[in-house]
Amino acid sequence: MxxxxxxxxxxxxxxxxxxxxxxxxxxxxxxxPMEMLTIKECTEAVKGLSEHTVRKLVTQGKVHYIRTGEGKCGKILISKKSLLDYLNGAA
The missing domain is CATH 1.20.5 (Single alpha-helices involved in coiled-coils or other helix-helix interfaces)
Incomplete structure (x- = not known):
């Protein structure tokens, strides 16, 4: 026992x-830490990507993002991983 x-x-x-x-x-x-990019930084990270396209991806909910500040005046920060994952999957 x-x-x-x-x-x-x-x-x-x-x-x-x-x-x-x-x-x-x-x-x-x-x-x-999650790396976040501004819309302009997204276009610099991916050649050929326009600010307009990044904004469309955000409004369509195809990439993860946060908005700092209040309302439409807040800066949009996009997850770099989410953006790259979406673009690799779309290719």
Whole structure:
């Protein structure tokens, strides 16, 4: 009986150790900041892309973006990853 308890405790410790060792890798993935670009920076990052096209992608909801400030006066920041993923998928 005592041996059985010790085996269970050892198994639990092994599982906890695996869990703790896996955690930093997951946190590193989550900790990477998202790179955001202005509309002009999008056109500089992708040759041949116009500001008009970027604005259309935003209004059509095809790329992830945020608007800083209030209303239409706020600056639009587009996720670089989202933009590149969309353009690679559309090609």
């Amino acid at each position: 005592k041996r059985n308890k010790q085996e269970i405790i050892d198994q639990i410790l092994d599982l906890l150790t695996e869990l703790v060792e896996d955690e930093p890798a997951e946190k590193q993935e989550k900790a990477q």
